[in-house]
Amino acid sequence: MRLSQYFMPILRDDPKEAEIVSHKLMLRAGMVRQEAAGNYSWLPMGFRVLKKIEQIVREEQDRAGALEVLMPTIQPAELWKKSGRYDAYGKEMLRIKDRHDREMLYGPTNEEMITDIFRQGVQSYKDLPRNLYHIQWKFRDEVRPRFGVMRGREFLMKDAYSFDVSREAGQHSYNKMFVSYLRTFARLGLKAVPMRAETGPIGGSDSHEFLVLADTGESGVFFDGDFHEMDWGKVEVDYDDAGAVAKLVERFTSKYAATDEKHDAAEFERRVPAAKRMTGRGIEVGHIFFFGTKYSEPLGCEVQGADGKKVAVQSGSYGIGVSRLVGGIIEASHDDAGIIWPEAVAPFQVGLINLKVGDAASDEACLKIYQALQAKGVDVLFDDKDGGAGGKFAAMDLIGLPWQVIIGPRGLKDGIAEVKCRKTGARENVALDQVVGRFTA
Numbered sequence: 001m002r003l004s005q006y007f008m009p010i011l012r013d014d015p016k017e018a019e020i021v022s023h024k025l026m027l028r029a030g031m032v033r034q035e036a037a038g039n040y041s042w043l044p045m046g047f048r049v050l051k052k053i054e055q056i057v058r059e060e061q062d063r064a065g066a067l068e069v070l071m072p073t074i075q076p077a078e079l080w081k082k083s084g085r086y087d088a089y090g091k092e093m094l095r096i097k098d099r100h101d102r103e104m105l106y107g108p109t110n111e112e113m114i115t116d117i118f119r120q121g122v123q124s125y126k127d128l129p130r131n132l133y134h135i136q137w138k139f140r141d142e143v144r145p146r147f148g149v150m151r152g153r154e155f156l157m158k159d160a161y162s163f164d165v166s167r168e169a170g171q172h173s174y175n176k177m178f179v180s181y182l183r184t185f186a187r188l189g190l191k192a193v194p195m196r197a198e199t200g201p202i203g204g205s206d207s208h209e210f211l212v213l214a215d216t217g218e219s220g221v222f223f224d225g226d227f228h229e230m231d232w233g234k235v236e237v238d239y240d241d242a243g244a245v246a247k248l249v250e251r252f253t254s255k256y257a258a259t260d261e262k263h264d265a266a267e268f269e270r271r272v273p274a275a276k277r278m279t280g281r282g283i284e285v286g287h288i289f290f291f292g293t294k295y296s297e298p299l300g301c302e303v304q305g306a307d308g309k310k311v312a313v314q315s316g317s318y319g320i321g322v323s324r325l326v327g328g329i330i331e332a333s334h335d336d337a338g339i340i341w342p343e344a345v346a347p348f349q350v351g352l353i354n355l356k357v358g359d360a361a362s363d364e365a366c367l368k369i370y371q372a373l374q375a376k377g378v379d380v381l382f383d384d385k386d387g388g389a390g391g392k393f394a395a396m397d398l399i400g401l402p403w404q405v406i407i408g409p410r411g412l413k414d415g416i417a418e419v420k421c422r423k424t425g426a427r428e429n430v431a432l433d434q435v436v437g438r439f440t441a
């Protein structure tokens with residue numbers, strides 16, 4: 001992509017409305033634009049990141065055996081009246097009437113609808129287990145939308161729903177999602193600590209939240225320092241092996257970690273030696289619940305068991321805040337100059353800077369590298385705009401692409417380009433004909 005043809009409305013100064021760094025940087029880098037409180041347009045750069053995150057979430061859901069569907073954003077109120085949540089949900093639910101005066105709502109979550117879909121599609125225990133998920137926009141009329149996409153009103157969520165014939169089978173489904181979350185967040189370059197959580201208005205028995213540690217997080221967190229030493233990158237397990245999956249989950253759940261809502265100071269002191277007692281703040285990026293028959297009973301979602309008797313199915317629901325993650329990743333990965341994208345979610349891998357547009361040798365060298373990178377499938381943003389070096393460097397640092405390739409007349413005399421790593425700041429001179437190889441090896 002040529003910067004001269006791109007749409008990236010960069011702001012020079014910090015926007016006044018932004019309180020936290022991710023919100024500031026997302027606005028400054030031209031990733032999003034606010035349309036109403038907690039309601040954002042995703043501009044090209046932001047949208048690329050959102051899609052990359054979404055794809056990693058999808059791949060790990062699929063790997064864990066979940067099946068992707070897509071339910072509508074608008075739901076009929078009827079289903080929610082059956083579950084009893086139409087009134088319980090209160091003002092957070094955006095209620096709408098259609099032209100026939102039928103009550104509708106913009107879905108804040110999908111337990112009711114998916115349970116109804118499942119009820120119509122299965123009869124026997126042989127149809128279980130199943131896990132269905134979608135990645136869809138939600139609306140919650142939050143009292144205090146803030147921090148940009150972190151607490152929006154319209155936001156993108158991955159929500160999965162498991163259906164099992166027994167509690168034990170349901171536990172295995174829960175555990176599989178637990179593991180898939182560990183894998184997902186590790187791939188996103190995040191350490192998201194699983195913590196015991198309150199089940200909240202969705203209700204249920206077992207529940208964990210996954211929190212990214214950051215000073216600007218909304219939750220207070222208390223955890224065992226051992227989490228810092230855990231090998232997050234190595235979460236490999238055969239999902240069909242219930243015992244192995246349970247053991248892996250146990251490795252994480254056996255250590256003390258709780259959000260302020262569930263924190264028990266006495267237990268913390270008893271279980272964690274003083275030197276390892278960590279406290280701080282965290283951003284909730286995922287939340288999993290096991291709630292048994294809470295929705296299947298009122299909605300009549302039952303199957304015929306092996307003994308011929310009807311049983312209500314056992315369910316759980318599993319959310320990931322896909323759009324919140326864009327802000328969460330920035331909170332965890334930035335410096336004074338701007339964003340530092342982890343490679344896996346970077347909008348482009350390489351930013352190619354032409355320091356002297358109009359200089360024939362510079363133009364030619366840049367074009368050659370640009371075309372060669374594209375031919376090799378490397379996502380590259382080519383700054384081919386006329387402008388001073390200082391502004392170009394600042395913009396490239398702000399948008400945080402993992403690598404910069406800097407080309408100008410001075411280096412070209414010696415046949416070299418400068419390659420800069422955004423994360424470490426390390427710069428290296430690389431022969432022109434070696435540049436492309438650096439990103440394709």
Ligand code: ATP
Pocket residue numbers: 109140142149150151152153155157200284285286287319320321322323324
């Ligand atoms: P919170 O405690 O932050 O209000 P929640 O417990 O209401 O979240 P869940 O129903 O568990 O949220 O939703 C699943 C995930 O969706 C959350 O873990 C979070 O990452 C994301 N999420 C929830 N509310 C918002 C929001 N207003 N804006 C952006 N993401 C959100």
Ligand code: MG
Pocket residue numbers: 200209284287
């Ligand atoms: Mg939650």
